[in-house]
Structures are given as structure tokens and as C-alpha cells.
Amino acid sequence: MRVLLIFFFLLVSSVFYAQNDNCSGAIAVTPTFTNCSYQAGTSANATQSFPSCSGGGIADDDVWFSFIANSSSTTITVDPTAGYDAVIELYSGTCGTLSSIQCQDANGQNGDEVLVNTGLTPGNTYFFRIFHYGIGSGTSTFNFCVIGLAPPTNNTACNAFPLPTVEPSCKFDTYTNLGSAGSSVPSPTGCGGSSPFQGGYAGGDVWFSVVVPASGELDIHTLSVDFADGAMALYSGTCAAPVLVACDDDAGVGIMPYIYNTGLTPGATMFIRVWEYNNNANGQFGICVSTPDNDDCATAQQ
Numbered sequence: 001m002r003v004l005l006i007f008f009f010l011l012v013s014s015v016f017y018a019q020n021d022n023c024s025g026a027i028a029v030t031p032t033f034t035n036c037s038y039q040a041g042t043s044a045n046a047t048q049s050f051p052s053c054s055g056g057g058i059a060d061d062d063v064w065f066s067f068i069a070n071s072s073s074t075t076i077t078v079d080p081t082a083g084y085d086a087v088i089e090l091y092s093g094t095c096g097t098l099s100s101i102q103c104q105d106a107n108g109q110n111g112d113e114v115l116v117n118t119g120l121t122p123g124n125t126y127f128f129r130i131f132h133y134g135i136g137s138g139t140s141t142f143n144f145c146v147i148g149l150a151p152p153t154n155n156t157a158c159n160a161f162p163l164p165t166v167e168p169s170c171k172f173d174t175y176t177n178l179g180s181a182g183s184s185v186p187s188p189t190g191c192g193g194s195s196p197f198q199g200g201y202a203g204g205d206v207w208f209s210v211v212v213p214a215s216g217e218l219d220i221h222t223l224s225v226d227f228a229d230g231a232m233a234l235y236s237g238t239c240a241a242p243v244l245v246a247c248d249d250d251a252g253v254g255i256m257p258y259i260y261n262t263g264l265t266p267g268a269t270m271f272i273r274v275w276e277y278n279n280n281a282n283g284q285f286g287i288c289v290s291t292p293d294n295d296d297c298a299t300a301q302q
Contacts, residue, residue, distance in 0.1 A: 021046045023095035026064035031148035044140035053103030056087045057133030066127045069120040071148035076115040083139035085109045091127040152180040157271045158239035160207035168293040172286035177206045188233040191247035199231030199249040200277030208272040212264040215291045220259045226283025227276045232257035235271040
């Protein structure tokens with residue numbers, strides 16, 4: 001009878017308390033490169049491990065996760081359900097000697113929280129906890145992901161990073177050109193910019209590949225993250241002998257590049273080359289490729 005009672009107590013405890021309620025039970029997460037691979041999480045019935053970070057509400061339902069950094073730049077995103085106001089706190093050290101690095105609480109209920117840290121050491125283990133800002137656990141559930149920024153090994157067209165399937169919506173992914181050795185492809189022309197460089201090209205370029213959708217149109221946007229002045233070129237052909245199709249320096253937001261190109265061959269692979277103007281302030285940037293879905297009468301938007 002005593003054995004049955006003990007078993008029942010353990011069973012009830014596992015049901016009513018989150019298994020990752022404390023750092024020692026942190027769920028290990030493997031960071032992905034570039035694209036967010038969401039996992040489901042919950043802080044239902046969790047209890048407080050530490051007081052909240054400054055301005056971070058009430059940490060009475062924190063749950064724990066860990067990851068081994070695959071990059072110095074890591075992004076943790078929490079997508080909460082309606083009624084859950086997520087807070088993220090990042091730690092270094094071990095469970096017995098944790099040191100808070102950063103706390104993120106920028107949005108309210110149902111608003112995504114995105115914690116970005118660019119000072120991590122690849123290979124080191126880090127911990128983070130997620131909790132609801134208010135008393136209790138709100139609606140309890142959320143989705144989360146951990147992304148490590150891909151290192152710039154795409155410094156040639158033949159090592160180009162493949163971009164996601166082109167869709168009508170623009171979904172930015174973040175990359176870096178910091179540390180890129182640059183390619184041997186000749187400097188592009190027609191980009192704009194002042195002499196002696198076209199589009200300020202002086203090396204430090206990184207390359208991407210994308211498959212042309214059925215529309216034959218590519219709408220290529222860039223986003224300023226670490227540098228505000230970039231340039232971009234679009235190429236056809238093979239990675240060994242890319243052929244320049246278009247180039248731009250400042251047509252995007254601010255003085256970032258933007259290219260919209262039509263009449264391309266559906267199914268063909270195109271190459272996109274991105275660099276920072278003058279190669280003297282390299283770092284992270286965002287890029288997305290989309291295509292319009294209302295470019296003829298049959299697909300007119302209402």
C-alpha cells in the first residue's frame with residue numbers, strides 16, 4: 001500500500017508541476033541556422049526559481065531551457081498564445097552559479113518577444129527561462145525557437161546559401177557578412193555609387209541562391225541590422241560563371257539595396273550577392289525574396 005501511495009504521489013507531482021520548472025531540469029534545445037523551427041512550451045503549474053529581472057513582471061511560473069551556442073549571435077523568439085505575456089531571461093554559467101546576461105520584455109499579451117544577443121561564445125552552454133509577466137501563468141502556452149546566425153561561409157556563388165521557397169509574403173532571414181573572405185567575381189556594374197567602386201564594392205560579399213517561382217518575378221528586399229549602407233546584385237548562369245542581371249545600391253529602405261526583376265525563367269536558379277558599402281562596417285543584415293500573387297486579372301485582389 002505504501003509503495004502504491006508513493007507511486008501515486010510521484011505521478012501526481014509529474015502532472016501538476018512542470019518538469020523544467022528549475023534550471024536543473026532545463027530542456028535542451030538545438031539552435032537552428034537562420035530559420036525559426038518552433039517548439040511548443042508551457043509554464044502551467046510552474047513555480048518561481050528566482051525573482052524577476054528588472055521590469056520583467058512576476059516570475060512565479062518560470063520554465064527553463066538550455067542550448068549550446070553555435071554562433072556568437074543568437075536569437076530567442078517566443079510566440080505566445082492570446083493572454084500570455086512572455087518574458088525571456090538569458091543566463092551564462094551553470095545551474096549553481098547562473099549569471100543573468102539579458103532580459104527581454106518589449107511587448108504585451110500575445111506579442112512576440114525576441115531576444116538577440118551578439119556576444120555569446122560558440123560551444124558554451126547557455127540557459128534561458130520563459131515566464132508570464134503577470135501573476136500566474138496566463139494562458140500558459142507558447143511556441144519558441146532558438147536561432148544561431150550562420151557563419152559567412154557563403155563567400156562564393158558555389159557556396160551560396162539557399163533561400164526559402166519564394167512566396168507572396170516577405171519573411172526576413174538574418175545573415176552576416178562579418179568575416180567573409182569575399183569572392184573573385186568581378187565587381188558588378190550599374191549599381192550606382194561613387195568611383196572607384198560600383199555600389200561601394202570592395203570585398204566582403206556573401207552569396208545566396210533562389211529558385212525563380214512560376215510568376216518569373218523576384219522581389220528582393222534587404223533590411224539594415226548592423227550596417228545601414230549595403231549593395232546587392234542579381235546573377236543568372238552557373239555558380240562557376242555567374243552572369244550579372246541587375247545591381248542596386250540605394251533603392252531600398254534608407255540606403256539599403258532593393259531589386260525587383262521580371263521575365264525570369266520559372267524553375268531557374270538565380271544568385272544574389274550582398275555586400276556592405278566599402279567593406280568597412282560589416283555585420284548582420286536581413287534579406288527576403290517574395291513574388292506578387294496578383295500580377296494578372298485572374299489573381300486580382302479584392
